[in-house]
Amino acid sequence: xxxxxxxxxxxxxxxxxxxxxxxxxxxxxxxxxxxxxxxxxxxxxxxxxxxxxxxxxxxxxx
Amino acid sequence: xxxxxxxxxxxxxxxxxxxxxxxxxxxxxxxxxxxxxxxxxxxxxxxxxxxxxxxxxxxxxxxxxxxxxxxxxxxxxxxxxxxxxxxxxxxxxxxxxxxxxxxxxxxxxxxxxxxxxxxxxxxxxxxxxxxxxxxxxxxxxxxxxxxxxxxxxxxxxxxxxxxxxxxxxxxxxxxxxxxxxxxx
Numbered sequence: 001x002x003x004x005x006x007x008x009x010x011x012x013x014x015x016x017x018x019x020x021x022x023x024x025x026x027x028x029x030x031x032x033x034x035x036x037x038x039x040x041x042x043x044x045x046x047x048x049x050x051x052x053x054x055x056x057x058x059x060x061x062x
Numbered sequence: 063x064x065x066x067x068x069x070x071x072x073x074x075x076x077x078x079x080x081x082x083x084x085x086x087x088x089x090x091x092x093x094x095x096x097x098x099x100x101x102x103x104x105x106x107x108x109x110x111x112x113x114x115x116x117x118x119x120x121x122x123x124x125x126x127x128x129x130x131x132x133x134x135x136x137x138x139x140x141x142x143x144x145x146x147x148x149x150x151x152x153x154x155x156x157x158x159x160x161x162x163x164x165x166x167x168x169x170x171x172x173x174x175x176x177x178x179x180x181x182x183x184x185x186x187x188x189x190x191x192x193x194x195x196x197x198x199x200x201x202x203x204x205x206x207x208x209x210x211x212x213x214x215x216x217x218x219x220x221x222x223x224x225x226x227x228x229x230x231x232x233x234x235x236x237x238x239x240x241x242x243x244x245x246x
Binding site for chain 1: 065066069071078079080082083084086087088091093145146148152153154155156157158161163166196198
């Protein structure tokens, strides 16, 4: 995720890995990718409940 | 997305990243927003960047029950109800288990688990008295009926996620036993 979440990682190796990968297309996701999904969930009618959404960058294996 | 217009949405952890992006997205769709985080300067500039939106901010640390309650109270005072609570605030201080960072483990439990529960506890009385509400969590959507299950499974879930990478590297075998909950 290309967010500030990496700043909560104090382990130097993990922190750098997260920071660098987040900006690579297809390896990281942008915050707006998730915001779009949140908007979809909120937009559904009251008769619909979304249990979970799994979102991953294209190059990440499931 | 016409169903978003007019909905009262509270976003925790809104000062950057996903919270900030969601604030902008929902403001554009006409939601009524209350956003919260610890950094007031970031919240203030985000609100100022959305002059056409119905939006207020409150400074809150999700680990502080009374501060989370104040955010919910602000939304009720302004809009009379809460339709959606997005528990988005969180930290991810990953490190090898063998580094035994107790302070970080406690911080994760306090922010990622107690922070979410503080939000749910504050908003449930409001949601029960108004239209059906929606609770959104960072990594899972949690219906209020399943809170006891959430608490019960938090520990094994946390352990299985935390341990696999670290332990596999060190040839330590880990086994997670999953338990099924059958409904009567």
